[in-house]
Amino acid sequence: MKDVTVVLFTVTNKNQFLSYGIYSLKAYVLKHLKYAPKPKIINKVFIRPDKKRIAEIILKNKPQIVGFSCTVKNSKLMLEISDLIKKKNRKITTIFGGPETYQNIFYNTKKIMTKEKSIDIITKYDGEEVFLELLECLIYGKKKISDIKGIIYRDGNKICINVERQAMDLSKIPSPYLINVLKINRSTKTALIENSRGCPYRCAYCSFPLGNYGYLRYFPIERVKKELIYLLKKKNIKFINIVDNNFNIYEERAKEILETITKHNTNNTTVSVFYNASKKIISSEMVELLSKSKMIITIGVQSTNPLALKVANRQANIHILGKNLKILDEHKIKYILEFIYGLPEDSYQNIRNNVNWIFRFNAIRVMFYRLAVLRGTYFHLHAKELGLDYEKIPQYVVRRTKTISQSHLEKIKKLLFVVSLFYNDLGLRKNIQQINKATRLDYINIFEELLHFDEQIRFDILSTKMIPVLLNKFMLYLYRKGKFKPEYITENLKP
Secondary structure, eight states, rough: OOEEEEEEEEEEOOGGGHHHHHHHHHHHHHOOOSSOOOEEEEEEOOOOOHHHHHHHHHTTTTOSEEEOOTTTTTHHHHHHHHHHHHOOTOOOOOOOEEEHHSSSGGGGSSSSHHHTTTOOEEOOOOOHHHHHHHHHHHTTTOSSSGOOOEEEEEEETEEEEOOOOOOOOOGSSOTTTTTTTSSOOOOOEEEEEEEEEEESSSOTTTTTTGHHHHHOOOOOHHHHHHHHHHHHTTTTEEEEEEEEETTTHHHHHHHHHHHHHHHHOTTOOOOEOOOOOOOSSSOOOHHHHHHHTTEEEEEEOOOSSSHHHHHTOOOOOOHHHHHHHHHHHHHTTTTEEEESOOOTHHHHOOOOOOHHTTTSSSOOOEEEOBOOOOOOTTHTHHHHHHHEEEOOSSSSEEEOOOOOOOOHHHHHHHHHHHHHHHSSSHHHHHHHHHHHBSOOOOOOHHHHHHHHHTTTTTTTTTTHHHHHHHHHHHHHHHHHTTTGGGGOOOOOGOO
C-alpha cells in the first residue's frame, strides 16, 4: 500500500480558535486507527484568504484526501478552493466538515452537492468518529461508504444520504494538547479548550444547537483540568478561551474549573468563557471564585426589550441581569456584554434604550452584532411571517425588519460603531460620562449629537490623537446649542 497524505485545513482570521477542530480530528485518528501504515496527516491553518495560494500549498503536499473545516465566514471561499483543487487533480477526495456543514441545513440536503461538483463527501455533527471511519473506508477498504453514518456522498452521478449518526462519547476524544498534536510554540499567544458541546436552549437566531443533538454534553472534567494546567504553565500563552456557551449551568463543575484556574494561573493568563447571568442571582460562592480566578466572562444580553427577547425565545430576565452586573461591578469582576441589533420587534428606540442601559454598568467591552438569519434557525424558517428581509449569501445579515427600515439599520450600524469606540476605551468613556454629567443629554443623545455635529467624520479611520480635538469642538458645539447646565459652563466653553 502506498503512503497516503491527508491535508486538513481551515481559513480563519488572526484569532485561531476555529482551527482547533482539525487538530482534534488528527488526535482521534492517531489514537484509534488500528491499521497500518498510518496516513500522513498535515494540518494547515491559513490566515490570508488567498484561494489560489492556498490551493497551491495544499497541492504541493500531493494529498489523496483533503478535509475542509467550514464556518459561516469561510464557506464560500472553501468552495472556491475546492474547485481549484479539483481542476488540478480530479482524483483527490474532498471532504467538507466543520460547524457550517452541520449547522447550515443547505449542507444537509442533496442540493449543495448537485450544485457544487467539487464536493465528494459532507460530514455532519461530531467529526472525529466519522473522519476515522472515512479513512478506514477510503484508504484501507475496511468499511463500505454506504455503512458510514452521518454523511452525504457522491456515488458516480448519484448523491446518497446515509442514516444519522448518534452523538459520540466525548471521553473517547484525546486532548490534542496532551498528546502533542496541537503544539504550543513560542509564538502561540492564544489557546482554546473544549469544555462541552451542544446547548439545551433554542434561541431563535442561533444555529449552534442544530448540529449538536439538542442537548449538552461534557468532556471529562479531569481532561479539562489537565489541559488548563498544561496551558497555564506556558508563559507565552496570554489568552485561553473555554468553549462552553453555558459555563455556569452546572455550578459544581464550573466551580471546579474556577478553582483549578485560581490554583494554577501563576502567569496571570487571561481566561474567558460565556456566562449566563440573566437567570438567577449569582451566588456569593460563585462571585468569590470568579473574583479569585480573574476570569473574563462574556454575557449575551442581545436586547433589553422583553418583547424582542420573547420572539427570539431568549430565556432571560433583564432585571436579574442588571442586579448581577452590579454585583460583578462591586467585586471588580471583568465582563463583556454582547448585543444583537435587528431582532424582530426591536425598534430604533429599543436600540437607543440599549445604549443608555450599558452606561449603568462597568463592562470592559460592549459588542454589537447585526442579526444574521442563519439557515435552519427559527428566524430563517419563519422569516417571512416575522418580516425579516436578509442577505441570501453569507453572512446572511438582516437588511430590514417590520420595525426597522434598511436606512435605519445602516444608521444604527454607524451609531453602534461609535458607541463601542467610545465605551471600549476607558479614557473616552470617561469623556462621554463627563459630557453626560455636564449637559442635559442622556448617553444616546450625546452620540446622536456627535454624529449630527459633523456627518462627514469617518470614525472607522479617525486617529486616536484626533479624538480629543474632536471632543473639544463637540463640547463647544453643545454649548452653542444651549445643552450645558449653567453650573458646568466654563470660560473655555464661551466663544
